[in-house]
Amino acid sequence: MDMWRKKLAHWVRYLALAPVLLLNGCSTSHFWLFDPKGPMANADLYYMVIDVAVMLTIVGITTLMIIWFLWRYRKSRGKGTYDPKWSHSNAIEVVVWGIPIIAVAFLSYYAIEGTYALNPYDPTVIKEHTVAGDDPLEVDVITTDWRWLFIYPKYHIASVNELVVPAHTPVYFRLTSSSVVNDFFIPQLVGMIDVMPGMRTKSALLANHVGEYQGFSADYSGAGFSWMQFRTKVVSAEQFQQWTQQIQASPRQLSYAAFNEFAKPYIDVSGKPEYFSGVQDGLFDHVLGEVMNGKVWPLPMAMTENMVDYMKEQNARTSTRTSN
Amino acid sequence: MLVDLQGPWSPLLGRLALSQIPYENHILAPLFVVVVILGLAIIAAISYFGKWGYLWREWLTTVDHKKIGIMYILIGLVMLFRGFMDALMIRTQQAMAVGPDAPGYLGALHGYLAPYHFGQIYSAHGVIMILLAATPLLVGIMNVIVPLQIGARDMAYPYLNALGLWVTAAAAALVMVSLFVGDFSHNGWFGIAPIFELSYSPGVGVDYWMWVMQLTALGSTLGSINILATVVKMRAPGMTWLRLPIFTWAAVASNIIALTSFPALTVALALIGFDRYLGTHFFTAGLGGNLMLYTNLFWIWGHPEVYFVILPAFGMISEIIPTFSEKPLFGYVTMVLATFGIAGASWAVWLHHFFTMGAGPAVNSFFSVATMLVGIPTGVKVFNWAFTMYRGRLRFETAMLWAVGAVFLLLLGGLTGMMLAIPAINYMVHNSVFVIAHFHQMLLVIVYAIFGAVTYWWPKVFGFKLNEAWGKAVFWLFTAGSVLVFVPMFTLGFMGMTRRLDYVFNTQWQPLLDIQVLGIAVYSLSVLAFVGMLYVSIRDHAKNQVSVDAWGTARSLEWMTPSPVPFYNFAVVPHINARDEWAWRKEHGFTDLRPDHYEDIHMPKNTGIPLILGALMFLLGFGLTWRIWWLCALSLALIIALVIIRSFDSDTGYTIPADEVERMERGHHERARAVDLPAAGVLGGAIAYGQADPAVKGQGAALGGGMTSPEGSRV
Amino acid sequence: MSSSTSKAIDPSSVELWDHSHHHHDVLSTRTFGFWLYMLSDAMIFALLFAAWGVLSYSHSFAGGPIPADFVKPGYAFLQTLALFGSVLAYGFTMVALKNGNKAGVISGLWGALILGAAFLALDINDVVHLLDAGITPQRSGGLSAFFILTQTHALHILFGLLWMLVMLVQVSRFGFTTEVVGRMLTLRLFWHFQAVIWVFVFVFVYLRGMLI
DSSP, X not given: OHHHHHHHHHHHHHHHTHHHHHHTTSOSTTOGGGSOOSHHHHHHHHHHHHHHHHHHHHHHHHHHHHHHHHHHTBTTTOOSOOOTTOOOOHHHHHHHHHHHHHHHHHHHHHHHHHHHHTOTTSOHHHHHHOOTTOOOEEEEXXXXXXXXXXXXXXXXXXXXXXXXXXXXXXXXXXXEEXXXXXXXXXXXXXXXEEEOBTOOEXXXXXXXXXXXXXXXXXXXXXXXXXXXXXXXXXXXXXXXXHHHHHHHTOSOBOOHHHHHHHTSOOOOSSOOOEEEBSOOTTHHHHHHHHHHTTOOOOOXXXXXXXXXXXXXXXXXXXXXXXTO | OOOOOSSOOBTTTBTOOGGGSOTTOTTHHHHHHHHHHHHHHHHHHHXXXXXXXXXXXXXXXXXXXXXXXXXXXXXXXXXXXXXXXHHHHHHHHHHHOBSTTOXXXXXXXSBTSOHHHHHHHHHHHHHIIIIIIIHHHHHHHHHHHHHHHHTOSSOSOHHHHHHHHHHHHHHHHHHHHHHHSSOOOOSOTTOOTTTTSTTTOOSSHHHHHHHHXXXXXXXXXXXXXXXXXXXHHOOOTTOOXXXXXXXXXXXXXXHHHHHHHHHHHHHHHHHHHHHHHTOXXXXXXXXXXXXXXXXXXXXXXXXXXXXXXXXXXXXXXXHHHHHHHTSOOTTHHHHHHHHHHHHHHGGGOGGGGGGGGOOOHHHHHHHHHHHHHHHHHHHHHHHHHHHHHTTSOBOOOHHHHHHHHHHHHHHHHHHHHHHHTSHHHHHHHTTBHHHHHHHHHHHHHHHHHHHHHHHHHHHHHHSBOOOHHHHHHHHHHHHHHHHHHHHHHHHHHHHTOBSOOSSBOOGGGHHHHHHHHHHHHHHHHHHHHHHHXXXXXXXXXXXXXXXXXXXXXXXXXXXXSOSSOOTTSOSSOBOOOSTTHHHHHHHHTOOOOOXXXXXXXXXXXXXXXXXXXXXXXXXXXXXXXXXXXXXXXXXHHHHHHHHHHHHTOOOOEEEEOHHHHHHHHHHHHHHHHOTTOOOOSHHHHHHSGGGOOHHHHTSTTTTHHHHSOTTOOBO | OOXXXXXXXXXXXXXXXXXXXXXXXXXXXXXXXXXXXXXXXXXXXXXXHHHHHHXXXXXXXXTSOOXXXXXXXXXXXXXXXXXXXXXXXXXXXXXXXXXXXXXXXXHHHHHHHHHHXXXXXXXXXXXXXXXXXXXXXXXXXXXXXXXXXXXXXHHHHHHHHHHHHHHHHHHHHHOXXXXXXXXXXXXXXXXXXXXXXXXXXXXXXXXXXXXX
């Protein structure tokens, strides 16, 4: 089943986008949605192909029918017979109600199936691909204004603006925000899930291919929103172990108090990752509880009005750093 | 009780200070100068031509539903232009700010708009396009047409009608003032919890947004009560429900939605207000607040609002296509059922705006299927329009082009809408530019229908047709612009681009963003062509005069009135015998519009109170935004006092005697017989449509005076 | 396929213009519009109740006072009596209006006004005591919803009282003109409607509040 799905997806991808692809140098790699690298994104594409196939058939035929009517019944030189009183037909009524009803019924089945398959709290597509003995990785995600913090509770490490996960291993996320709502989105791996302050959502992914994928926030969260990206590095299991050891040696520690400093509004225009070791136990739940109890990191007026000076300052700071 | 604020506050001016005027901004400061000069020029011109009295008597104090409708449409067009300018800035900024190496101008890091400024622009674009462009345009057209279609002399509540207009005007004025005094909101047209909380938006922007939206909500609620009561209570004798013109049906369904859904907006915004002014915790993340409560409340209004604006558009398409197919609408009854099917479903789909919030699969499945159900009646409508054209005799005049264009757009919008309705797909494209492209397709359906409707009903209102060649130029330029902007936008959605980026991090998106800028340029040409069309049409209006039935094949009741329509609409209310009354009369040869005798007509008097109430509401909104408490108290007290004072005035109508009616009608009939008369010079003929006819000028107060209530205006 | 052919119609048998001399019923048009307004007002209350429903879980009170600590159904029942008494007085006013009894209308209006003001006074007294005890809308989301819901209703009552004052003046000044009678009828709708809303407030805020 998986094979035909892939073939179909591949075929549709090229056909539907032929004109655009020509423009972009004949490559699908720019089309993140058509180039899934894991079962979550792959399933999203599968349902899209089904839906578009059904709807395009109906919409296409209707469009052709209307164009034919426009041509045939035009007043100047049209060939159709004019019937100035004709305005009702039970047979046609049955068809025009019947076709949409059947199409919606058919698509509803897939819509419901897909909703359960991709339920971010318990995605069955990942379970299907998990072999016994797989040890899933757990990552806690906290968004601040305006950075991503990925905590690996098992290793007591955390990374900023960089998510590193091993390939072929299910990764389960818990997500919350210390400030406002963001959307966690890695187009080639997993669809969007809201990241909300004072609340905990979940998501999961499984990556099949080693590589680097773009992740970013998809929901407007204020002035620094456009710079809220993170690199997603999918590495081999060995590389992942090496990476965790390397970060565990990092000098910067992340205690509850240090998080309070970290969560202050900050726009990182360079997007350079940072790493923390010694992440205090239960930081995720601590932040969640603090926010529920009314803790906020308010924005100073200067970050909501004329941002020109602040942005220049940030740029100067980070460009000197990147040039090192 | 009140919250503590960042920044200074004084009892006299509230938060207002000179530093809030953005005179250093390189875009706003010159614009302000232009606006001031333009405003002064208009004032000077009105004074020079001595038109203040005319303006006050004929327009500002009018309760005539047609003139109120025209003013709604004027507000809508002005705001449409403002929204378009915002769109132009969004598109150019995104095209200029791609990748870390993109240069910055005017102080911005990339492109020319700093993050917070960009946020304000797209927020204003959304608010303006939906609530202050689409809504007034549609409400305006409903205002003009619905009473004519049901054979009424005016709305059920003419005074309330004027009040609705001036409240909407106050909202438009408030959003325009936010350009030059302080900031506008940056958290999108729908407001994102908890960004609008004081901790994350300490300035006045969110307050501006909130009060602009509140005013439009008030105006729309008043308007919907009025249209519903008009249709239910004011129909001409013989007009049973199944003889109601299809556009009126659409207006009924649409206003039922408005009446029941706008309160949700009022509540959602009021609760933000309590959070921001009193420090309550409705939508805060902590202390028991629930930010998803806001999102739910907003979209409980927000989605029905979508259908509130699209149903009248469907109604317009359903009027235009039969006229230019020269046959009746196919499946009238199913069309009505489909309209109410859409209206009913609109209440059960709101959650599809946030499938990604992490609701359980059962909840998401329910709203997914409910959303797809909307596709059924919508599909039926498309098929019915297609079969209206089947066996017809199609004439592709400008109005028909817009209507057919809208049908094709709706097909594309349906295709993409069914994709978004499925959560599995939605997870990938929610908040992406694919969604933006989708709902712009749907809103373009509305814009196409509005342009079609304006072209279609223009001769009814003004007595002459718009220029066909220029109209077609507008259509093709506008369509080319739409293709160039939105095809790349759909494509970018598949590439993974999300909305609201003021800095675009992926350089691979550059070519498609550039194509969109090209599209915006073409759109600009269509705006110019539109202005050209108006100019040419008004210049040549003497040549384009029309009689009663401007298109020759129209079917419904409004085409039985003289063009332009006299202020009393129908000298004698017609008795309705068929669904398409005018078509029925033409078929049976009852085209003589002279009844055997006339009767006295009772009409409402003009009043300036709605205008003053609107101005006070503007001051109240302004005072609340800047927290100038004395101004709020004063304007609120005056509003209440004025409403009470008005209730003591029982002299609100006047009677036109039967012989006066007969004299005016004779003028209309003479004019109808000779539509090629020379016109009454400059704009006068176009705008003061009652005065367009020199044939009746000699008859004293007949037509020109007829536009004014004999008693003149009173405050 | 139903395409009918047109039959010839005798012009003398059709009615083309309205000669019924009918006049639109001003009162029924006005009342209908007011029903529509009440529908939108009912929606406002429905959504405030929804907000109260969402924000009245125990965690919505953020560790602060919960309704069970401070709601007094007995006291609220006194308010109920005052408001229902006011509605009853307004009912007598309408009976007097039907009989064209101007003195009866005025004394009925005064009765409704005084009892309504008593309701409002009880409400204000309650709110002042709560605020003094540190039970404020700023304390938690649950309390925000409690205060805004109950006080939105109180605001409607205040508006109704103002309306009654205006009607007292208008009845004595103009007598029973169409406008005045129309306003008395719509005020009756409004006043009954507020009483109905209060029943919901009483049940879902004060009675249910004992269990939260």
